[in-house]
Amino acid sequence: MTPKNLADRAQITDHVLKYATGIDRHRWDLYRSIFADEIIMDFSSWSGQPAAPMAADDWVAGVRATLEPFDATQHVLTNFVIEVDSDAATCTCYMAAHHHLVTGDVREMHSIGGYYVHQLKREGDGWLIHHTQLNVTWEMGDRALFEQAALRTT
Template identity: 25%
Template sequence: MEGSKIIQAINNLFKSVDDRDWEYMQTLFADSVLLDYTSMVGGEPAVQTPLEIKEAWASFMPGFDSTQHHISEFRVKLHGHEADVHYIGNADHFIGDEVWTISGSYDTKLEKIDGNWLITYLKLNYDKQSGNLYLPKRARERVSNLQS
């Protein structure tokens, strides 16, 4: 039962990103989240608030016409009110008929707070990217043009 709730929380995160439902997305995170995309973008992992994550993702993702996250093969380890989850993920990002795809796996930690499983840690284990590798730059430009 708890495993299903944990997997649903993770699925809800990626669906909210694909739907651009930033307000709902924020409710899926704990007050403080260690976000680690360093395997793809370099730098250091950073502790962020849900609002900071929203602002970062909402300043980039709308530059794509759509995105589709596909996650599967969940392995959930429960430790009382905490859970560690490993799963496979692919993210397709579309502009017109062009696509940029990121593939890898994720490690996510959740904590049960006030009856809800909230994400406290999200790490991408980058494997590869394919398709049009220039689409991220175009997406950033499109967002910049919308804000001008």
């Protein structure tokens, strides 16, 4: 590997880790900063809805509305495989996402695991995500926690 490849790999890894950090720390400006203005998000393995192009601002607002009502979330990204081809890159990484909801003395959790495939393009001195595909391979807990969390905002 060349020094440039190693630098690109480090930069892309750090960039993609902001995905989890932004969500879990409710740093929505940080989360927004990782995306191009127009993105394609394919979460069909989770939602059943087909991939669709959208404004990154709309995506971030939707994630915020869905996840901020939880008492805690933890998104873990690991096992990065990065392929760089000039100013384009693919980053595949394992993921586990834990969503915690506390109601009185009841503590509940819903978790999913699998992997992300992020397509990035070099933009100036850094990288931006243009396309993300979530591939869910396992799930534990009750999806109804998402509905319960959403009721906290109404």
